[in-house]
Amino acid sequence: MAKVDLTVEICGMSGDGTIAAGGILNEAMSKAGLSVLAFDSYPAEIRGFGRCVTLSRFGDEEMVALDDKIHVLISLDDKQSQSRVPFLAREAMVLFDNRPPSYVDAAASIAAHVEPDVRLFGMPFGDLAAAASGSTRGRNLTALGGFAALMGIPPEFFHGVIRKKFSGKGEKVLEANLKSFDAGHRFALDEFGTVEEGLGDFHGEREEEERILISGNEAISRGALDAGLELYFGYPITPATPIMEYLAKALPPRGGRLVQMEDEIASIGAVLGSFFAGKRAMTATSGPGLALMTELITHGVMSETPAVIIDAQRGGPATGLPTKTEQSDLHAAVFGGPGDSARIVIAPTNVLECYSYTLWSFQLAEKYQTPVIVLTDFFLNNRVENLRLPAVSEAERADWNVYPEEEVREKYLRYNLTESGISPRAIPGMEGFLFSATGLEHTERGTPDYSPENHMKMTEKRHRKILGALSDLPEPQEFSEGVSLDVGVIAWGSTFGSAMEAASAARKQGLKVGALKITSIFPYHADKIREFMNRCREVLIPELNYEGQLANLIGHLHGKDVVRLNRTPGMPIPASMILDKVESIIGHG
Amino acid sequence: MTEERFVVVGNGPAGHQAAMTLKERVPDADVTVISRHRGSAYRPHLLPDFVAGKIPEADLYVCPTDSYKEKDVRLRTGQKVVSLDLKERSVALDHKEIVRFTGLIIAAGGKPRIPETLFIFRELMLTLKTLEDAKLWREKLSRCDSVLMMGGDLTSFAVTNALLQLNKKVYFMLDKEAFWPLRCDKATLEEAGHRLFRRGVEVLMERRVKSMARVSSRECEVQLNGDRVRAGIIGAFFGLVPDVRFLVGSGLRIDRGILVDEYLNAGSAGVFATGDCAQIYHPEIRDYWVSIGHDNAVNLGRTSALNLLGECVKVEAARESIFEVQGIRINTSWWMEF
């Protein structure tokens, strides 16, 4: 049975229904039993200008990264689709509308631009939709119907998804869409037949396996809700805004509240205030917003107050590239802000981890009485995967606050110097526990104090506390075979998926390559990382930033210089690029 | 640096050769070949051998698709030309794209002819012109033992050969329609029939088809006047008719094929027709003729390209040459007369 690994792109002009079609495609393929990893890009304008592209990768194994080659391109607007032609794989399939309303020049025809090995499938999308339903509006579904026929995918999977999606819009609209889809399916079957066999037996999902399609942003939101989030304070910023939108709808029915604050400074202030008062709260922002939050984040460090901040990284610096992906806030998240202000920084690598790390971050924040920054990136926030969200145990939702014992009430020291560095925290309102919390350096009691020994002791305590979190933080995870490696690829965030795929491809070629996943950015597991690096002849760290920010952080653990692969194209690093670098490293070694 | 944009319609032996010749002579010209077949140029005269299983598919191809890019010839596959606008000097493709040219060579080839009297039985008959056809023949031959060949054109003898090598039972309905549009004389028909008979083929002469029907999933039955034949495949080999209906109304003169002079010029500056689709009036033969056969097509392809570039090469008029096809002597002038 052939291994299924198919990348499908739908490209159109805004207004063509590209995104809707992509959504239906992803759902249908998920229902058909395949794994889905999908990512849309679209412009701000609603109609008429700008390219929409949906990119989906389907497979029978879990997909961890996007492919840089397209196997099937569905063109809903030939002018826009031309830019995708250089990414077509050999013998790729291109579906296009071969009956545009008027005659066109080569510039507006995709057939004029593809290589001769590309297989063209021209179908009159608009005419078929109009003939079946009376309107050309369903042409995006007609194209999907054609795709289903060519690939031998049973149309029932699509029918179910279409019904669900349009059931709220009335019988007429639903019928029109189903008819448009079927018209495309019928035409393609008659005209071309099923061209790609062996795409899987499409057993469909078994009920116990049922997966949902979920984006990174939605996963973060649900992780927070499942952690018992009751309060959200934030300010909209791309790419974190969907989190706010989701929670704005989801919180009130649960008895929670969402407040849009006047800016990010107020947002982090409110989160800190909330946690201070004992309630879990969260804010989500991007690079520019994180910068605004910096001072108050360090207040949380100094006053040892928990907070959960999601930083959805995007192209920077400054306003930067709001709709492009990047991993360049690591320095800011780990080191940003005045003073020695160590705090916990974690970075998920896929949508499931977006969920579980967000869920986790509340407990980490509470136990270690510190702001926790969860670093994601535009690609991760917006991409969609199909997965099963795990059931959450009580333990995972539990309150990890370390409360003080009854006995110490009379002589409660808020900032008690303990062995772990964690000082049991009273919540305001706990009877008898009087304390002050401040951003000024302070004594164990919390009163301001600037004396030399005190500051040195407190600074050391706070750092010891954070380092202690290593025992609760996920360790680096290795993906390799054998002990000694020619190249070890270390990556974080969404880049890790490409790294893992590249390492796996290299191993298939017989090269000794392994991958290491780092999700605890700070504190990091220095011993484990060093141990891995020692087994590698060379270490490669690919990341989506110019300075090599993770390399800067952990590179010193390697006996020699690490090899950096630093890129800022605004798009994910493809596995093939990492593989090429690995091969060139080995070639020169 | 030249502004020339040459377009060749068709990537068969004639079109392929025309494009290559144009590129050789004018390396920086823009040469585009538009073919409705997916894939690179292949040799149609080897299809009977492919059907017989004597050669693999890979051997049919003239060159890999990548080599067009290396030679800087733009090959557009799976795309069909549907009309020509002489005034605008452009062709329109099936997907409504306009392609402009400064020079045009039409090498659209021929398509298998089904006599109108047998039109209603079209669906039951198999022809052999394209690679897709050949694959269908192979697939069907794996499931049947007998073939009724109808007609008697050049391809039919090669296919009969292939069928005999595969040990299939062959019936051959040979009649005057076969050498369409020429009515051939009785003596030739009889000689052809005799030769086939000696190879073990059951020959049916001067029959008229009364009806044709599928009687089972594996067999069709043909009622002739006086006979009834059952066979797994019914093959139609009534010759090729130039595939040029799409040019009617364009301003080019069309009869059976595109009417051209002995230089293959179609009557409009910079527009030539070549290969099986050209109907040539040759002053030495003193009649119209359409070429057939692979080698002729290649030669005509080269000639049309040279003439498009300004040379004056006359098409060779092979006279009364007689050649042997599958042991049957055939006068080529038959194939050339109309």
Place this chain on the structure above:
Amino acid sequence: MAKTIKYSTDPEDFYYMGVNVPCQAACPASTNIPAYIRALYEEGYDLSYEINRLANILPGVLGRICSRPCEDRCRHGEAELGHPVNICHIKRAAADLKQGLSRPEASPWTPLGKKVAVVGSGPAGLAAGYDLSTIGFDVTIFEALDEAGGMLRYGIPEFRLPRSVLNEEIDRILTGGADLRTGVRVGKDAAVEELLRDFDAVLLAAGCYKSIPLGVPGESLPGVHPGLEFMMSVCSNRPPAIGDRVLVIGAGFTAFDCARSAVRLGAGDVAICLRRTEEDLRVTKDEVLETKKEGINILSLMLSRRVLGSTRVEGVEFVRTSPGEVSPDGKRTIAAIEGSEFVLPADSVIVAAGQRPEPIEAGALKDAQGLAAADRDSFRTSLKGLYVAGDYLTGPSTVIESVGMGRRAAERIARDLTGKAFREKAVRMEEAEITDRKRTWDYLPREEMPAVQPVQERFRRLNVEVETGLTPERAKEESKRCYLCYLHYEIDVSRCIYCRYCIDVAPRDCIKLVKEVLTNEVGAVTGFVETTRWREVNAVVIDNSRCIRCGECMRVCPVNCISVTRVELTERPAEEGLSHD
């Protein structure tokens, strides 16, 4: 609530009709095609038949044998839209399916006390005779042959036009009041001068009954038949004997009728020999295909030089031709290629190379052919009261052209005799809603006319009608395909908000962003200057010459600023005292 109906005789409205309802404009009789197609869709077969009859008094006949100039212009046949509507076969369906007629047949007009003689009972004569008799003239139709119909009866074989259909329609025409006298050859049995004394006007519509010979040596050998005579014999049930190998030389309808009749008479090997190519034929493609299905070969690019044979025909010598450009009269020039002679054997040869009128002595000024010279627009000759129309005037044309000419000749005669026009053309405009045509109907495939299969069945008798007619269901399906070009869609510029949703849903380039509207000297819209620069746009305009009346723009317009009007070119009785020239 009554809808507003307006009539207009403005030249700009006539211009509009000529461009926007191309089928009607192409019809020499100006048949209101969309209206009769719509009537059939609504299953009003009688109404559909009547609408035809207003313009053409032989719908059942034309529904079978018309040359269909309308279909060549049908908008549905434009390049990317598919195939023309099967207009002719819908007409036949209306004729076949009608129950009775809705109009009384007796002449409703008071007799004028004037008499008109019509010479010839072919399509032109019948059309003129009917019109004149129904408005009160006392009409006598003189016919030289035994029965009325002219070429319809004697030139067109029964397998294309059943006699029952022809007879029924001729009978209906004669109930208009005209008196038919058969067996009277004007020019021999009666002189034109006599008629001019006894009648107030005489119309010569005698057709073309003189075969044009090839003019080659050997043409008079036994076994060579002039095509027209051959058909007349076949149609009179006295078919001549023919051999097995037959060559028919000619390219018109007569040639094809001869060839198809020859196979029915038993010839085994029949070929039609053309001087030009198949593409130059005026015969319909359907007919060419059926001809080939009947086993007839069509050979092209050959000019006959000599008929060979000693005591009877044995063959024909041809020379190859080279086709040239199409000349202004519509025919392609050909040149013989010397040295390319070849011979085809034959047992019989049928020469269908054209027909000419047989001159009738009339005492008027003659033209170069010896016929009474006449003006093509007014039909008048140099003699007062003497008129000429139909093939007799123009040479061989088509039946529908003759019908159109007959009607116009009747109008001319009526005006000359009474000083008044009795009817006039007008453009009728009525507010409409979008009809219940669905967009999906634009994709219906064309219904093809079923023909008798297997082909052998056609040859059992000479008069087996080959085309069997569309069933009511199929005719209705085909009628759905008509876009109903009589609908006029217009955007009210004063209410349009330039949102361009209409352009988004337009199926082709029919809605335009326009800088300027071009008009001609009568004020009719002739074109648009389009622009892609927003600042130059003055209006969003529906170009009705590209519009396929799908209604999508109306459905999507957010401000309902698109109106629909039904605009038809009709005739109505002229008001007293009006005369138009």
